[in-house]
Amino acid sequence: MANPEAPIPVPNSVWRIEKARLQDLIDALRRQGYTVIGPCIREGAIVYDEIHQISDLPIGWTDEQDGGRYRLKRREDSSFFGYAVGPHSWKRFLHPPVLSLGQARRNGAGFEWIVPSDPPPRYAFLGVRACELHAITILDRVFMGGPYVDPTYQARREGIFLIAVQCAVAGGTCFCASMGTGPKAPPGADLILTELAEAFIVEIGTERGAALMAGIPRAPATEADRVAVEAQLAATARAMGRQMDTTDLPALLYRNLEHPRWEEVAQRCLTCGNCTMVCPTCFCFTVEDVSDLTGTRAERVRRWDSCFTTEFTYTAGRPIRQSAKARYRQWLTHKLASWWEQFGTSGCVGCGRCITWCPVGIDLTEEVAAIRRTDGATPEAERR
Amino acid sequence: MSKAAILEALRQHPFTHDMEEAWKEVLAEMARLQTYPPDALLLREGRAADAFFLIVDGLVAIEMFVPERGTLRLQTVSPGEVVGWSWALPPYRWEFDARALAETTAVVLDAAALRARMSQDCALAAWILSRLLAVVAGRLKATRLQLLDLYAPPERRTP
Amino acid sequence: MIPSPIYTYPWAPTLERFLPAPYPVTGIRRETGDTVTLRLRPPEGRPPAFQPGQFNMLYLFGIGEVPISISGVHPRSGDLEHTVRAVGSVTRALARLRKGDVVGVRGPFGRGWPLEEAKGHDILILAGGIGLAPLRPALQHILAHRSEYEQVVLLYGARTPADLLYPAELERWRGRLDLQVLVTVDRGDEAWRGHIGVVTTLLPLAERLMDLRRAFILMCGPEVMMRVAARELEDRKVPPERIFLSLERNMKCAVGFCGHCQFGPVFICRDGPVFPLGRVRPLLEVREL
Numbered sequence: 001m002a003n004p005e006a007p008i009p010v011p012n013s014v015w016r017i018e019k020a021r022l023q024d025l026i027d028a029l030r031r032q033g034y035t036v037i038g039p040c041i042r043e044g045a046i047v048y049d050e051i052h053q054i055s056d057l058p059i060g061w062t063d064e065q066d067g068g069r070y071r072l073k074r075r076e077d078s079s080f081f082g083y084a085v086g087p088h089s090w091k092r093f094l095h096p097p098v099l100s101l102g103q104a105r106r107n108g109a110g111f112e113w114i115v116p117s118d119p120p121p122r123y124a125f126l127g128v129r130a131c132e133l134h135a136i137t138i139l140d141r142v143f144m145g146g147p148y149v150d151p152t153y154q155a156r157r158e159g160i161f162l163i164a165v166q167c168a169v170a171g172g173t174c175f176c177a178s179m180g181t182g183p184k185a186p187p188g189a190d191l192i193l194t195e196l197a198e199a200f201i202v203e204i205g206t207e208r209g210a211a212l213m214a215g216i217p218r219a220p221a222t223e224a225d226r227v228a229v230e231a232q233l234a235a236t237a238r239a240m241g242r243q244m245d246t247t248d249l250p251a252l253l254y255r256n257l258e259h260p261r262w263e264e265v266a267q268r269c270l271t272c273g274n275c276t277m278v279c280p281t282c283f284c285f286t287v288e289d290v291s292d293l294t295g296t297r298a299e300r301v302r303r304w305d306s307c308f309t310t311e312f313t314y315t316a317g318r319p320i321r322q323s324a325k326a327r328y329r330q331w332l333t334h335k336l337a338s339w340w341e342q343f344g345t346s347g348c349v350g351c352g353r354c355i356t357w358c359p360v361g362i363d364l365t366e367e368v369a370a371i372r373r374t375d376g377a378t379p380e381a382e383r384r
Numbered sequence: 385m386s387k388a389a390i391l392e393a394l395r396q397h398p399f400t401h402d403m404e405e406a407w408k409e410v411l412a413e414m415a416r417l418q419t420y421p422p423d424a425l426l427l428r429e430g431r432a433a434d435a436f437f438l439i440v441d442g443l444v445a446i447e448m449f450v451p452e453r454g455t456l457r458l459q460t461v462s463p464g465e466v467v468g469w470s471w472a473l474p475p476y477r478w479e480f481d482a483r484a485l486a487e488t489t490a491v492v493l494d495a496a497a498l499r500a501r502m503s504q505d506c507a508l509a510a511w512i513l514s515r516l517l518a519v520v521a522g523r524l525k526a527t528r529l530q531l532l533d534l535y536a537p538p539e540r541r542t543p
Numbered sequence: 544m545i546p547s548p549i550y551t552y553p554w555a556p557t558l559e560r561f562l563p564a565p566y567p568v569t570g571i572r573r574e575t576g577d578t579v580t581l582r583l584r585p586p587e588g589r590p591p592a593f594q595p596g597q598f599n600m601l602y603l604f605g606i607g608e609v610p611i612s613i614s615g616v617h618p619r620s621g622d623l624e625h626t627v628r629a630v631g632s633v634t635r636a637l638a639r640l641r642k643g644d645v646v647g648v649r650g651p652f653g654r655g656w657p658l659e660e661a662k663g664h665d666i667l668i669l670a671g672g673i674g675l676a677p678l679r680p681a682l683q684h685i686l687a688h689r690s691e692y693e694q695v696v697l698l699y700g701a702r703t704p705a706d707l708l709y710p711a712e713l714e715r716w717r718g719r720l721d722l723q724v725l726v727t728v729d730r731g732d733e734a735w736r737g738h739i740g741v742v743t744t745l746l747p748l749a750e751r752l753m754d755l756r757r758a759f760i761l762m763c764g765p766e767v768m769m770r771v772a773a774r775e776l777e778d779r780k781v782p783p784e785r786i787f788l789s790l791e792r793n794m795k796c797a798v799g800f801c802g803h804c805q806f807g808p809v810f811i812c813r814d815g816p817v818f819p820l821g822r823v824r825p826l827l828e829v830r831e832l
Contacts, residue, residue, distance in 0.1 A: 101561055101562065102562050104562075104604055104605070104647075106604065107565075109567065109643055109644060109645045110565035110567070110645040111565055111604050111645065111647070112565075113562045115562070142800070143800065146799055146813070147798075147799070147813065148798040148799060148800070148813075150800055151561075257829050257832075258829075283800070283802060284801060284802030284803065285795070285796075285800070285801050285802070286795050286801065286803070287608065287795045287796065287801065288607070289602070289604075289605055289606060289607045289608065290605070291604065291605025291606075295605065298604050298605035300562065305795075305801070305802070305803075307802065307805075312793065312803060313792065313793050313803065314631075314793050315791060315792055315793045316628075316630045316631070316791070317630055317631075320792065320793075320831065320832075321831050321832075322831065323831060325831075326830075326831035326832075330805075330832075334805065337808075338805070338807060338808035341808035342808055342810075
């Protein structure tokens with residue numbers, strides 16, 4: 001099977017490698033100076049962290065997900081990627097949860113800034129799912145597609161090596177199929193892996209991906225391989241745990257801003273913000289200026305924030321969005337409606353994390369369906 | 385001659401400008417043009433509401449005297465607006481004071497005569513009362529907005 | 544000679560641009576009990592050009608940042624003016640500053656008033672409370688280019704006579720023959736012999752001075768005031784594309800990233816703070832948006 005004299009890999013060519021060769025990929029990336037991030041198990045969940053060996057991966061594990069529920073379970077085989085997505089998303093590496101923007105130092109009556117000058121890390125992401133590739137593209141538009149560019153995001157994003165994995169397992173809360181974001185990987189990744197029983201099928205996405213594959217023992221993929229990949233994608237698409245009817249969704253939500261369903265979901269919502277933390281596209285942050293005890297230095301720190309907090313909309317005296325209803329409505333309508341006007345796509349990629357990690361299991365696909373069923377309903381208090 | 389001046393004032397004033405010409409003439413018969421010097425009262429709380437004022441020029445303040453606080457000015461009425469609607473409903477009594485803040489000219493209609501005419505002429509009554517309702521509604525809306533105290537600093541807002 | 548602001552400062556996407564530059568306070572004028580106007584000197588000695596209606600993020604060492612509209616340019620020095628009302632921790636600290644203290648400034652940000660588009664038209668300026676602050680540079684610009692505009696009327700409402708901003712300037716404006724100024728208060732005092740009532744009650748008077756349907760209307764004040772005024776202007780058939788309002792929301796970054804200032808789909812910091820009414824009309828009707 002190993003045949004280094006096989007034809008040279010070029011973008012769009014498809015290859016077959018032994019599963020153990022994944023280690024070669026990781027090693028080659030590390031030799032080029034990349035920090036390889038991939039899935040691994042920490043405290044009962046599959047998260048993204050630095051990996052060195054393929055044994056760091058959750059081989060032989062799968063997850064069971066539902067509203068407010070996440071459990072790991074052993075599989076009967078030794079699949080490397082036989083699970084859906086966990087509470088981490090790749091945004092934590094591109095848009096860090098905590099970031100120092102600089103330190104102000106007193107300088108007479110004024111101050112000057114000391115700006116952190118460490119070079120940005122060079123990441124290789126191993127195991128990026130289709131929905132996650134879409135999420136990264138969405139964040140690209142948020143942070144680099146407008147009149148201003150976020151330098152932190154840009155520095156980390158440029159030069160990222162992306163190894164996608166096409167899902168063989170559809171999670172209990174997944175609905176990428178109805179969002180049009182998977183399970184087939186969109187273009188953009190350097191390499192696209194599909195795991196079969198005994199091998200990985202590798203599609204070359206870019207010149208960089210081709211260059212990396214050039215040193216890996218491989219064989220050209222066969223027709224049977226291609227058929228197996230398509231079959232697996234189709235099976236995954238059919239097995240989605242949830243689905244979302246996206247027909248005219250922004251218009252539906254915009255005309256139902258006073259729908260009684262918002263009050264109903266608000267009764268359950270704890271405004272804990274878990275959904276915004278785990279969502280791969282939520283990007284809101286706050287900026288804090290904290291001075292040290294001597295009062296001579298003040299650090300400016302950026303950290304993730306959530307529209308669910310009461311302080312989020314604090315304006316000249318009090319929050320604009322006081323009620324849980326207003327805050328839940330903001331999150332959902334931003335994600336599924338306003339995002340279109342702002343960035344040209346939906347903000348949701350159908351990964352289902354918000355459903356899984358909501359402590360009370362609020363399911364946005366269910367909320368949207370309920371509003372759609374009773375489109376135009378008015379709250380009790382306003383009737384009669 | 386002064387009737388002509390009154391008629392012209394009725395033609396210009398937003399309250400009556402699109403009224404039937406015949407009615408304008410009726411009104412002109414029961415009206416006079418009055419100029420009030422600064423600080424003169426147009427009407428006084430408790431007195432009989434015997435006039436309806438169309439303000440042509442100047443500025444009028446609606447006031448009330450409150451013991452220990454003195455005379456409090458609540459709102460002002462500008463040229464183009466009207467003062468007084470208590471003349472149109474029993475007990476035909478003024479509830480507030482109205483004072484000219486600057487030299488003010490008004491078309492002053494005799495309320496008794498107007499009421500008598502309105503009781504005979506339903507169409508005129510409907511016309512005037514609907515306009516009056518709009519005035520009251522606008523004044524009430526403005527008053528409610530005033531009550532909101534929108535410019536109050538956060539700590540003094542209620543709530 | 545009031546220097547006229549000309550072009551928007553281009554924003555360089557480097558990390559330093561997200562950090563405030565130190566501007567010394569060259570003057571403070573107490574406007575009312577809780578409001579001051581700060582004069583700030585840009586370090587290079589030349590004001591970064593801004594458009595009336597734009598704002599800066601003002602930073603106090605170790606305390607934080609707030610968005611404050613640029614409320615003018617000081618005529619002699621060219622220093623930037625910001626009128627600040629003490630309503631929170633940062634603004635309270637800003638209101639206590641002294642000459643020589645240093646304020647961090649980054650900006651200018653946002654979309655300003657449509658002064659180019661409004662050339663050749665009547666202008667109605669409707670200001671409520673501290674809403675006069677972001678309108679003041681617009682009026683300064685109009686007066687500095689007076690022949691480019693037609694009739695100009697200012698309607699200004701404040702809580703009480705003691706809360707009137709820029710009283711000396713108001714008097715100067717009132718004295719001009721090419722500008723009509725109508726002032727009202729929600730509550731008068733013993734000496735006050737002017738209008739008493741909410742500022743929208745002055746609209747019928749403005750109607751007598753100009754054809755509102757052909758005018759450009761620039762408004763800023765409490766959102767309720769603007770909502771009510773918008774409706775009254777619509778009743779008078781003023782086209783919404785000629786009515787502009789300035790909105791405010793909580794801001795952290797001022798460049799459309801932090802998400803705090805969203806109002807429906809618009810980012811107040813980047814798509815505003817000045818909006819044509821058509822853009823935000825339906826949003827104003829939704830509660831707690």
